[in-house]
Amino acid sequence: MLKKILLMGLVWMFVSNGFAQHGKVAPSGFDVKKELTAYGKIDTITYSSKTVGTNRRALVYTPPGFSKSKKYPVLYLLHGIGGDEKEWFNGGVPHIILDNLYAEGKLEPMIVVMPNGRAMKDDRATGNIMAPDKVEAFATFEKDLLNDLIPFIEKKFPVKKEQSSRAIFGLSMGGGQSLNFGLGNLDHFGWVGGFSSAPNTRQGKQLLSNPEEAKKKLKLLWISCGDQDGLIGNSRRVSDYLKQNNVPHVFYLEPGGHDFKVWKNDLYMISQLLFKDVDYSKLNDLSPIGFTPETNVRRAKYPQVLPNSKVHFQIHAPEVNKLQVDLGKKYDMTKDANGNWTVVTDSIGEGIHYYSLLVDGMAIADPASKTYYGMGRMASGIEIPFAGGDYYALKQVPHGEVRIKRYFSPVLREWRQCYIYVPAGYDKSAESYPVLYLLHGGGEDETGWVNQGKTDLIMDNLIAEGKAKPMVIVMMDGNMTVPGGGGAFSEAPLKVFDRELKEVLMPFITSNYKVKTGRENTALAGLSMGGIQTLYAGVKDSQLFSALGVFSSGWFANQKELTDPQYAFMKEHKDEINRNIKSFWISMGGNEDIAYNNCQIMMSKFDELGIKYTYSEYPGGHTWPVWRNNIYKFSQELFK
Known part of the structure; x- marks a missing residue:
């Protein structure tokens, strides 16, 4: 064994031919010329560009059986930074790929225009292709495309002129152009996509300022990249922004790098989708491979x-x-x-x-x-990952630190360890900070809120945005071993926890860290088991805490009678509890949360007792996405 x-x-490895069964890629021979009954035709056209002040060239592919008496939709297919209007023809053989697909009856007849995206008088890919004037020329091409090339094509060829019959796609630099121009001109293009898009791709709102308009007007939005491509971050960034704004799109990840093996496959895939009804639900399974998650x-x-x-x-x-x-x-x-x-x-x-x-x-x-x-x-x-995870993303903001501190517990007679988050600037600041004691759930330990919960990133972002006050967060090990004490929720371990928190940890933190004292500067919160511990320690000594956070937890359903000692105590001290605890914040992961019923019973008893609280619900069950969202929301309520 x-x-x-x-x-x-030792040998967890990628098997290169293992991806095909889980997604769609072009079959062998898709880019090889075959004996067919009909072929398309590629011609070079010249058009006058007022934008550049000279005549410019482009390649135009017309499909097999092309007829001037019929009107066609148009695909504008853009090249990369080192190419020109011939790059697709020489490296991507689009005429062969499309001819083969037409022969199989898989395409809607279309005209394909391959322009030179370097809009300057000397538009050859010579010399320093990264020179500022040549890079700027790729941005200038937007005007050339809209004002010169498209009007020329629509005058000289039998094409449909409506937005829904016009597509723009490209590779690398051309992929960035396609996304920039397509999403920036939604009245002109209904089909938009980038293959291995380069860093010229605009970011966020600059790329797509009106997501709602995109949802209404776009027929297809396509993002694709090879999994070994060093530029994959650009594609992922665009997809993440689209997800955050609920804009339907395909993110197609495929095996390969930054080359025509990938881009030919991209053309094979998207050409079969263009100018047809698009069902995004069926396109979610297109990707042959996936992302390596951050947990790898x-x-x-x-x-x-x-x-x-x-x-x-x-x-x-x-x-x-x-x-x-x-x-x-x-x-x-x-x-x-x-x-x-x-x-x-x-x-x-x-x-x-x-x-x-x-x-x-x-x-x-x-x-x-x-x-x-x-x-x-x-x-x-x-x-x-999911679209709503931006609030715990690693960003360019001042970052605090998570420190590991060992201390000896005279209550447990053993060395213990806690994790402590201190906000950015803690060491240089002369001020003291309020403190939140944050408790993990059953089966976890003091590492959970950092490793699984991303609490430090959540707080860094909130503090930088001014949404939460800078605070120290202490994450203790809530596992209490009490011989003969029963389970974690029984009285004996809860009493030991209460002593450990109040007699050992809180004085230790006060003595060793720059934290403010007093109830108004102290909060306690926890998830699941930690929520029970919060209720036990926080309600009993409400004079110590101004806020309690109870996430996916609640007193057990069989502890529902007001004669129960916990409820009896709350009944007797109702006014004191309501006066001291300014924010009694209870949250659940929806009715799929395993603690949901217990919590509902508990809150009904709180209502009966007159205990004031705030209830929040975030769907997702008994899981870390719920608890990340809980600390995100709860921390914004503290110390105000």
């Missing part, structure tokens, strides 16, 4: 997250007899003749998920993924 585990750790260890190509949030696992382990992925649901992997195991999961929800590999029945951590303390042990984790 050890040999098998070591083998897997360095250089690990698998697991991969596909655009539809399915996860593709692949591993080389020829000596293993049975291999499964346990992601809450167990997925059987299949082995090929070379000992390569593969499986694609169902679509997985946003955020981080713990998982294990089951090797002949034994659960182990995946050597290709980072590990986290969860499930009561170290487990592999995989992060599924």
